[in-house]
Structures are given as structure tokens and as C-alpha cells.
Amino acid sequence: MTQTSNNYDVIVIGGGNAALCAAITAAEQGAQVLILEGAPKPYRGGNSRHTRNFRCMHNAPMAVLTDSYDEQEYFDDLLKVTGGKTDKKLARLAIRSTEECYRWMEQRGVRFQPSLSGTLSLSRTNAFFMGGGKSLVNAYYRHAEKLGIEVRYEAQVSHLQLNGDRVDWIEFEQQGRTQRLSPKSLVVASGGFQADTDWLAQAWGPAAKNFLIRGTPYNRGVVLKNLLDQGAESVGDPTQCHAVAIDGRAPKFDGGIVTRLDCVPFSVVVNNQAERFYDEGEDVWPKRYAIWGRLVAAQPDQVGHVIIDAKSINLFMPSVFPPIQADSIEELADKLGIPADGLRITIDQFNGACRNGDFHPTELDGLATEGINPAKTNWARPIDTPPYYGYSLRTGVTFTYLGLKVDETAQVQTPTGPIKNLWAAGETMAGSILGQGYLAGFGMTIGTVFGRIAGQEAANYASH
Template identity: 35%
Template sequence: MEKKFDVVVAGCGVAGLSAAVAAAEAGARVAILERAPEEERGGQSRYTEAYLRMKSLTEVSDDFETHLAENGSGSIDPELVEQTATDPRGSSLTRSLSLADPNLIERFSDAAPKTIAWLQGIGARFDFLPTQFLTASQPRLLPVGGGQALVDVLAARAEALGVTFFYETTAQSLIRNAQGHVVGLYATARGQGQRELMGSVVLACGGFEGNTEMMTRYVGPRAVYLRPVCKGGYYNRGEGIRMALDIGAAACGEFGSYHAEPVDPRSGVSEPSIFIFPYGILVNADGERFTNEAPTTVDACYEPVTRRIFEQRGGMAWTILDARHTRIPNYRLGIRTDQPPVSAASIAELATKIGVPADRLQATVDSYNAACSGKDWSPLALDGLATQGLNPPKSHWACPLTEGPFHAYPIISANVFTFGGLKINPEAQVLDADGDAISGLYAAGETVGIYYGNYTGATSVLKGLVFGRIAGDTAARALATA
């Protein structure tokens, strides 16, 4: 069954909805595909608090472009990176390099405040609300009501503009004409078979964290120890990335990596994060420390620390705390799990309860305690209270664990989203392997690859909003000039 539109958007999170609304506002006839039923629409966007790395409604953080650029590639010839930055047209080699194009980063930064203003114009509200980070190095602007509020506002606007929604419908492959232009896509609808939806295509259907085969292929066999950070992640199975790569799209982002967040494996709630670990120690299944628990503020260190947890046997660790942490003001902000801690009157009893060797855990705690100065911490600021002569060291909040009851939380690495995706230009056009725009094909959100190494916190949702809007607007303008 064929249906004709001007723009077809795959994905109903904030990236896809932004694309659909922007295209419809420009006068295009728009369809949007959502794998989930209507009551679960929004993908991961509906579950996130949607932190935005902005210091005001009109300014991104001071380190916004720098952090993205510093974590924007692997080991690439620096001369090629410089050429990419100084010559936007470049060559077929530089245009298709797997790196975060400096021109794309600049567009991202410049367009973010305008996107916030656009969202305010359709009913979204923003504020600097409390976050789950007891210590933070960067500001976080939040939508009031979180990601769910953004999904609701954008979906309502799309519906008011006449956008057609296809629920329980999954994009499968792209349709090209004789000239190689993308002119539509094939999709499957639950109980209705295949659909043929014609129009320019915006791919905004997430990464591949919900696809065990792709996770194993790209991240590796240890991906079995990972899980999506929320139930919406299971809908993200990589079709958007795969179908574009199948027609020669350029890849970008670190395919073997993902955004890591420390969560409680016992919990089934959305994002049951454990950000209290800097105030205790982390031990593996052998009862031994393996990393610096507090190298800097928790918002800036939780990802590399969580990656170290993922490397441990079984992909799991325990954070061990004493009663001192319960006197930190608002300490519960750093504990999002709905499961209680394992509690015990002594370290030996705690070891028995959590299944680690009691002698090893006691020795670990004793060594740690001996390396602490005994001074009291300043828990809400970097205090420099470090261990002495301990390997690995602890740089801040190093107080001995002596006060019962002792608490333990299990931690695994959640996969918030995958890093690998498609390469786009600043107009959100998908590029081919020679760095040329594929006519009729656009992408936004986590279908786009931009991250390498350490994730630039609080930019993911913003990236989806910004490039979703750009993709929809670009697609609609291309129709007007065709």
C-alpha cells in the first residue's frame, strides 16, 4: 500500500517530532512512524529528564564546543582535522571522515538557543531545577516535566499541524529512484503488512542499544552485561542506521562505544541511577577496589568510572558506604533506585550479604581507612580530601568507613545510547562515503554519530531537538526549490 507525503520521519522521540513539526510548519505534508503504540510513543525521550548543557535560555555552556571537539574523533591525522575545520567544502576524503565536523559543532552551538526559543513558542517551559548530581561542573537547564513534557508539547503541535502518525510501524529500508535519490521508505505495520511511504526521509529512530546482535557486533561480546537505561531503549534497534549504511551512507561516531551510566541492576524503574559512589568505595566481585571513585565532580566522572565497572568480572561492582553519607544534605538525589541498600552492622556481615570474600573486603576497607587522613569532608564541593599512598587513589571525599550501619548498592553499566551512527552535514543531510549529501535523506538524534570517548553530558537531547528541527526545515525547503 503506497501513501504519498512530502516528508516521512522515522522515529517519534524529540528528534523525530522536532523534524515533523518543523517540516509541517514550513508547509510540508508530513508522516511520522513510531514502532511503539500511541500510549508509549516517544522512545527514550519520554523517560529522560532531558538535561540541557546551557547556562541560560540563550547561551550554551562555556565549554560546549571545546568538549565536543576534544571528544569528537579517534586517532585521525591532525592535518585532516584542521582541513575539515578550515575548508567546509573539503575533499571527498575530509568530508566523509569519521569525526565530529567542527562546522557541525559550530552549527549545533549556534542553533541551540534558537531551538529553545522555538520550543518555548509552542508551549515548552524550562528552568534550572535540582538534578541528581550532588556536585556538578556544568550547568543543566531542564524542561519542566522532563522529556515527557517535550514529547507531549511537540506531539500536540504536530497533530495540530495535521501530521499523520503511523503507530506500531517500523521503517525497514529506503526507496531510491533511478538517479539514486531517496524518495521514500518501506515499513512494516503490525497486522497490516508492508507500507510504502513516499517522500523525503528523516531518520530519527535512535541508536541500536535495543538490538543484541548489533551490540555484540560493534561493542563486543561483553555487551551481554549491558542493558538500556530505560524501557524505551529497547525500541531502538538500529534500522535507521542500517538502512542508510546499506545505500552507502558514511558512518560517524564510535561504533564500539556508548554512553555509560551507573544503575542498580535490581531495579526495573527508568534510570535507577546510583550517583552516591564518590562518598564511599567501589569494589568488584573479589572485594577489591579498582578505580578512583572521585577524580572530580560526579557529573564529570561518572561515565569513565562506570566504564571501569563494566570491565569488572560480570560487569558489576558494589559501592560500599558507611552511615556518614546519610547526613549529606539531599543525599537521596544521588540515589534513584527504588531498591533499598544492603545493610549490615559490620563490614564482614556486609560481605556475606553481598557475596564477596569477607577477608578481602575487610582488607580493602582497612587499607582504604589507613590511607585516609581522618579529616571530615565537604561533601557538596570538591574538597581535595585525598588518600595517601593508596593505589588506586581517591582524590576527594576520602573519609574512613567506620560508622555503622554500612550500606552497599550493586552497580552495573547501563547503555543510555550508542555512539555510532550516520554522518551528517550542518543542514542535517546524510552524507555518502565520498562526503556528498544523499539527496532526499536526512538524520537527527542518536541515529547521527558524533560522540567519541567521553560523552559531552547533557547534549544528547539537545542534539536531537536542534538537528531534528534543522532536518525538517531543510527537507521542506528542498521541496520548495525542487
């Protein structure tokens, strides 16, 4: 055991967006700050490396954002995807803070660009990072260095020692040594437990072993479990998570956003029995893409298949992997490994249910099927123009929603009251706001808003 220097005011556990926002905010208040990032330096940044946008409220056109997107519309969108399972006070706090956060981010080196075209349809609601999430992470680390924030990589935190209503010390391992520190205050921003597939399987059952993990393999929930075991109050359901349908050829870990498939609204989606199982055109993709991971998880072998034709191949951002191509439906079925006769029947039934109407790929067009179940309620065009294309689908988990319960100051709670010198931000407390479902760009909203709040509160505590 090595007892290292204890002259830190604030220690931030984690190295992604929320952690960096907390560390920067605390340092700008004059605090001496240490970041403990569990990943090696080339993989720093957690899931934030794979993000690309930030959902932002604005009452008029602003910078790269068009038109307006006011608090109530933003809140209504959140209620729709969560089914009302959210802490409304914390949700509104996050939403109201986003406009000011945009300016704060720019002032610390983050650069934005207009939204991408196609199925995303986010020009009003989401500001895209120029260079993606990796660029944002690097900008924050450059700013942190200017502020004198110390960063230790491959620093795996294993224990926070709770003593009544405060944390006395923490332990972490680095370069084979176990070290102990006793800072004045701490911020936990080390993500969920999705990379621990055994823990996922405890919640989901054996099916979870077939899930792919879109993000960092370092978010294993060690700090989260350590605090919950010591009496920190939990929030959220362990079976709820940000899970999307991704290309089935993606790696087990760290495939990132390039493995996501945006073609579902223009497709027919079937399972291994070549049967449709949900409305592919229920809503615009940014409001519905995050339900498809759970839908695929409920299918045999946790696999689905997207079927599109030549009319739709250029309407969406492609996966990093090319689609499987064939000149007939039967040939495509053979290549996908699903029953050819069954897929032909499904496609013929779907095509027969399509009706004439105007097709508008970037908005709800009401072009719906008639007489089949499940219906397709928008963008329903026959799959009849060769060549035909297919993608396999697997459940890709981004982050889990079981987390630490916090209040509006981001302070971690216990059943008997708050932990006086402990705050949480980002995915490790996102279940306070996301009871289920997901809204594109909202994870970055939670991390940015509550990271800044946690950093401010931790610095204030340390200074007094």
C-alpha cells in the first residue's frame, strides 16, 4: 500500500465528458484537481469518444442550430421516449441549462458544425461536434492541462471508504501498486456497468451474453457497485439501458457509433424466422432508434435482419460495414441465413399492404400499410427494386441506467441523507432522469450539465 500526496481538493473518478466538465469547473474555482482515468491514454474519454452531438434547447436560431427548440418541446420529447419515467425536476434542470452549456463548451475549445443530413433530421435539436466526440474529449483535456489539472491514466479505482455521511479515502491501482488518497471532495463520473457482461446477465438472463457493447470496455461498474454495497441509494432499473440495434458484424467492445444502422425506417426488419416483429416507421429515427436494441434482444438468438431495396440504399448514413447484396429476395435470405420461402412470404405480404402516397424521408409522412400486423405507419414503400440489401442486427448496449441517486446539486444520496463530500455526474447517475428509452444527444446533455454542477459543488465544499 502506498499513501500518496493528499493535497487534492477534488478527485474526479472517470475521464469522459462528465468527468472533464466536473474537473474543469472545479479547477476554474481554484480547486486542486486530480482525474483518475481507468483507461490507457489512447482510449481515454469513455463513451464520450463515440458521441457526435449534444441536444440543446434554444428559443431562436443559434449558431449551427436552426429554428427553435424550446424547453417544453424538449421536455415533451423526453417524456415520450421515457414513458414518463423520469425525475421531472432534474430533467427540466438539465434541459434549461443546455443553451448556456453550448456557450461554455465553445469557450473551452469545443467546435460545432451543422447537423448531418438524411435520417437524423436533427438540425433543430442537436449541435454536432466538429471532429466528433474524440475531438470534444481532446479539447477538454487540452483545456484541463492549461488549468493545471493532473491526470493519471490506467488508474483503476477499487474502493471508496464511506464513514457515516462522508468518504474518508479512496483506493486505486496503477502500474501494479495500490494507492490511497484522502481528498476533500470527490466526483464519481465513471459510467455504468455495461462492460461487465456477467452483471448484465444477472439482470437480463443468458440473452445478455449475446449483446455487443458499443462503448468502452472499461466501464465495468466497479465504483458504482462499491458505493451501492456501502449503502448509497440506487436509482433506475438494471434491465434498462441505452441499447440500439447495431451491425451484427461489430466487435464485442468499443465498436462505437460507426456500427449503428440508420436504415430501419426505410426497411422491413425480420427475425431469424423471417417474421416482422415491430413497426419500423413508428417515429423519426432520433426518437426511436434506442428502442430497437431491446426489440432485437427479445428475438430468437438476439438477432434481427434489415431488408431494403435499391430505392432506399442512399437515404441513410451507412454502417462501417458494407451491406449484403443480392439480386433476389431468396438469394438475400440465403446469404443472411434465414428461410428463403419465409422471407418471400413476408415481403409479399408487406408489399401488398403498401398504399400509394407521398414519401418524405426526413419527416413523418403517414405513408402506412393497411391490413397487416404489425403495421408500418410511415415510409411504407414496397421492397421491390433490385438489387436488394441486408444487414444483420445485434443488440448494442451503450450504457446502463442503474446508478446513483442524486439531487439537483448532483450530490449522492443515501436513505438517511446525502454523502457530504461526494457528487456524481454522467452515466453513473443518468438513471435519475432516464427511466427507460433514450433521446439522441441527451446523454451528453446529462453529462455536461451535471458534470458542471458536480464540479462547482465539490469545489465549493473543498474551499470551506
